[in-house]
Amino acid sequence: MMAEHMARPFPPGFRGLDVEDWDMVMLDSDAYAYAACVYEDLLGEQAHGRLTRLTSAFRKVLPAIGDEYAAKYYTHLYDMVVLSAEIESQRKK
Numbered sequence: 001m002m003a004e005h006m007a008r009p010f011p012p013g014f015r016g017l018d019v020e021d022w023d024m025v026m027l028d029s030d031a032y033a034y035a036a037c038v039y040e041d042l043l044g045e046q047a048h049g050r051l052t053r054l055t056s057a058f059r060k061v062l063p064a065i066g067d068e069y070a071a072k073y074y075t076h077l078y079d080m081v082v083l084s085a086e087i088e089s090q091r092k093k
Helices: 002-007 024-039 047-064 068-091
Strands: none
Touching: 002 024, 002 068, 024 047, 024 068, 047 068
């Protein structure tokens, strides 16, 4: 999923754009960083807080995105964060 994300161009017009008070570049960056940390097994103690913040951001932002490509782009990121959380949860068992 991470490679798929990196192959997709960032949505036109979303640089410098805030949706529901979230900077769309930072949301992209934070989601990818979280997934990369899970991939490398590098999450620290604050991971749960970051995950909560990210998932609630996506739940607010996704319904507010009117652009079809951007909605797919950010939905893929959200799915990547959810999968990363599931992987991390399994590691802790």
